[in-house]
Amino acid sequence: MDTALPRETGRTAFRDATDADVPELVALIESAYRGDSSRAGWTTEADILEGQRTDPDGVRTTLSAPGSRVLVVERDGAMVACCHLEHRGEAAYFGMFAVRPGLQGAGLGKLTIAEAERSAREDWGVSEMQMTVISVREELIAWYERRGYRRTGRMSPFPYGDERFGIPRRDDLAFELLVKDLGQG
Numbered sequence: 001m002d003t004a005l006p007r008e009t010g011r012t013a014f015r016d017a018t019d020a021d022v023p024e025l026v027a028l029i030e031s032a033y034r035g036d037s038s039r040a041g042w043t044t045e046a047d048i049l050e051g052q053r054t055d056p057d058g059v060r061t062t063l064s065a066p067g068s069r070v071l072v073v074e075r076d077g078a079m080v081a082c083c084h085l086e087h088r089g090e091a092a093y094f095g096m097f098a099v100r101p102g103l104q105g106a107g108l109g110k111l112t113i114a115e116a117e118r119s120a121r122e123d124w125g126v127s128e129m130q131m132t133v134i135s136v137r138e139e140l141i142a143w144y145e146r147r148g149y150r151r152t153g154r155m156s157p158f159p160y161g162d163e164r165f166g167i168p169r170r171d172d173l174a175f176e177l178l179v180k181d182l183g184q185g
Contacts (some may be wrong), residue, residue, distance in 0.1 A: 011106075014115050017070035017082065020051035022059050024079050025070065028056050032098035034166070041101030043140060048173065054096070056182055058164065062096065070096065070172075071119065073112050081112045085120055085132035092120035093127040113147055121182045133157065141178065149178040 017025060031037045033053040038044035045053070062068055062084055073081035080103055084096035094116055099109045120126050133141055136153065145151070160172035161166050 001029055004040055011075055012111060014119075015072050015074070017063060017072045019060065019063060021070075021072060021079070022056050022063070023061050025072070025082055026054055028079055028082060028100060029059075029096060029098045032101055032104075034129055038101055041099065041104035043099070043104060044101075045134070045137075045166070048134065048169055050169060051097060051163055051167040053166060055164065057083065059096075061127045063098045069121075071112070071116055073108070073115075081108055083179045084117050085116055087120075087124045087126070088130070090126055091130050092124060092126045094120075094129050094131040109143075117180070127182055131178050133178055134158070135174045135176040136170075136172065138151055141176070147180070152177045152179055 030053055032041060032043055033045045034049070034051070035046060036169040038046050059070070063070055065086070067087035068084065069086075070082055070084050072079055079100075081096060081099040082096065083098075086095075094113070097109075097112070099112065117129055120129060129149075131144070131149070133144065135141075141151065154177040155174045156177070158167060158175060159167065160173075
């Protein structure tokens, strides 16, 4: 598949983000994770982190990194979800996953992650998807487990003191690696 072209599933279209999408991507990601707007959905981190989730420079850096792409999900021409994919050898890393809060819980997240997995497997030939999730996010981890991801118990520290990742409201944050076997490409 030529990833530069949009792919449509029903009324949902998938395409790679461009620099022109940066402001809208930042707004979508922030709305899904931080502040009062994020409380309209279930993926909010507002109770554990304050401050920003991302910024325009961070998104631009992600877009321009080798082996990296940001998948935009649109419905009726409006950006409703996104995720970041990074090619890491035999695996792909999945992150920066956001669904507009008012649309969460209606299957859009499942559709987005399935397209990300399909794309990583077909475009890069990877056999595994990896992600890191804040370990205290039990409901979110359970959602990923229902999608076939498994907890590894491998932890990495939360970047306390680096406000680019938010301002922690608790002192027990760490990232856990989750993985999913994507099978043969």
